[in-house]
Amino acid sequence: MLFVLIGLWTIGLLLIVTDPKRMTTRWISSIAFTGGCGGLSAVIADDLFPLFYAKGWLTSNVAPLLTQAEIFSSLTCYYGLPYTFVMFSIVYFPDYPYWSWQRKRWLPYVLLLPPVLSFAFDAPPDAPIPYSYVLFWAVPYILGGIYLLTAGTWKERNSFLRRSRLLTTAAAAPTLFFALFTLYVLPALFGEYEWWRYNPGIIAFTIAVIVGSSFRYGFMGLQISIQNQKLDYTLRAITSGTSILNHAIKNDVGKIRLFGDKIKSDAERGTADPENLMRDVEVILAASQHIYDMIYRIQGQTQEVELVMEEFEPERILRQCLDMLAPETQGVLVEEQYLYRGTMTGDRAQLTEVWTNVLTNAIEAMPGGGKLTVRLSETKRKLVVEIKDSGLGMEKHQLKRVFDPFYTTKSGKKLNFGLGLSYCYTIVMKHKGTMNIHSKPGQGTSVFMQFPRRAAAESRKGASENGQ
Structure with a gap:
């Protein structure tokens, strides 16, 4: 059991030293600490008591101290291991950063009771x-934690993060499942109290997974730091100021040049219509304003994108996006269905960029023309934006990686950074929404973005309250 004590506490110490501010790191280190306390209890009972007795150190003052230390270590393991495990599984779950702050604040205390x-x-x-x-x-607690780890791995769409989650689940779930029986079920139901002595075998497997993966891939911070799992890798890799600004400016400069050439061409031919000219100028002004808005929202090259929440009409923004992309939709039948005509709360500039990116991808997927459907609808709790094309579609292996940073199926195109859908996914998630893509080769692609009707307003309220 000395191996269990040293192994678990060493891993826990390395993790917490590597990234002490990260919530998931603190909780997984707590699992290692509480599990190691079980090893400490066994070391005291099986090794220290006999050693102190043989050396003549087991005096009337020392014996009670060792007994209390053994009991304390044992209870820390019995009571702390399920609690720290379920808390880690909760905060590690993909959607946890977007749960309401009120529930997150009280959840650890409720589960500690x-x-x-x-x-x-x-x-x-x-x-x-x-x-x-x-x-x-x-x-x-233990079964719920195992379920959350497994479900989180299944839910993760980013292939890089999915591998990280798979390694974490492989390291934690089997060990906790085995401990569930050796520490709780077998003693309680069958009176078998010594099965915990077999725990070092499965713990050795866990340590091997952690050490092995930390060298090759990274594990929770040993090479390290893969959580805020939904945003951390994505934001650090793709939402640095330079990356996002490059991507946004690339799109908007393309629009400005396209409409500038159109105005120039019309002027040279003497066919400039005042109404069309005014519409083209408005597109150019909107594109330049969008560049300014994006610059305003990026707070430095490595800082997280800051959402500026405001109320706006999503129908109007979608129409503006289509207007800016009008020259690129030649030969494409555009069908617009606006079944919701109210407002939503969100970052207008960021969502404009998201919808423009998705629309651009849809148009580029139909080089020979096709049908583009833009649908805005509502359910009882959600606003749904669907953008569907009748283009080439994607293979299964491509669909699995569409949200990965720097992955692109358009490698032959200049100025294509492979950032579009990763960025879109991040921004939608920061709005407490979801983004899903359905696609089959030859059958086109549908992108669904769902936004909670009240979540954005709650985010703004929570942010203002936290700032007070």
Whole structure:
């Protein structure tokens, strides 16, 4: 058990030293610490007591101290391991950063209540803990944590992050599932109290996964730092100021040049219509304003994109996006369906960039013409933006990687950074929304972006309250 103690505490220490400010790092380090406490308890009972007795150090003053240390370490493992594991699984889940701040604030304390109440129950004779009560909360904590880790891995769309989640799940889930039986189920139901001695074998597997993956891929910070899992890798890799500004400016400068050439061509031919001219100038002004807005929102090259929440009409923004892309839709039948005509709260500039990117991808997927459908609708709780093309579609392996930073299916094009959908995904998620893509070769592609009707307003309210 000395191996368990040293191995788990070493990993926990390395993780917490590497990135102490990250919530997931703190919780996974807590798992290593509480699990290591079980090893410490066994070391005290099996090694230190005999050693102190043989050396004559087991005096009347020392013996009670060792006993209390053994009990404290044992209870820390029994009560702390399920709690720290379920908390890690919750904060590691992909959607956790976008849950309402009110629930997040109280959740750790609510889940801590059952373990704390365990101290109020007396353990039966020859049993280390009151199993009848502890089983009541420890089993759902561990099984719930395993479910969240597995579901989070399945839910992750970014292939890089999915591999990270898979490694984390492989390291944690089997060990906790085995511990569920050796520490709780077998003692409580069958009176088998010594099965915990087999834990070092499965813990050795966990340590091997962590050490091995940390050298090759990185594990939770050993090479490291892969959480805020939905935003951290994405934001650090693709939302640095230079990357996002390059991408936004590339799109808007292309629009300005396109409409500038159109105005010049019309003027040279003497066919300039005042109404069309005014519309083209408005597109150019809108593109230049969008560049300014994007610059305003980027707070330095490595800082996170800052959302500026305001109320606007999504129908109007979608129409403006289509107007700016009008010269590129030659030969494309554009069908607009605006079933929702109200307002939403969000970052107008960022969502303009998102919808322009998705529309551009749809148009470029139909080089020979086709049908582009833009649909804005609502459900009871969500606003839904659907952009559908009848283009080439994507293969299954391409679809799995569309949200990966710097991955692109348009490698032959100049000034294509492979940032579009990664950026779009990040911004939609920061609005507490979801983004899904359905596509098959030869059947076109549909992009669905759903936004909670109240989530954006709550985000603004929460931000203002936190700033007070």
